[in-house]
Amino acid sequence: MRIIQSMSRKGNCLDNACVESFFGHLKVELRPHLFDEAVDVGTAIKKYIEFYNHERPQIRLNGMSPSEFRNIFLQSA
Incomplete structure (x- = not known):
């Protein structure tokens, strides 16, 4: 199936913190x-x-959504 596993550094949970946070919210x-x-x-x-x-x-x-925050950030750049 030509699937390639992608792993961050061994035992470093901070590498995927934003994704883990999203999935935590999704599950709840x-x-x-x-x-x-x-x-x-x-x-x-x-x-x-x-x-x-x-x-x-x-x-x-x-208190902003990610897209609101991104838009404000891009306007200030």
Whole structure:
């Protein structure tokens, strides 16, 4: 299947901290165990990613969504 495993440095959890944080929120907020069909889960994940990036406020971003923060950052650069 020509799949290549990609690993960060051994035992360094900080390499993937932002991704681990996102998946933690996804698991809690989306509650995938409530779905009957895999298609429903895929659609819900796509919608959640849009919500997370464009609407969900982030405490570490001063209450802005990631896209709002990015736009402000790019305007100031």
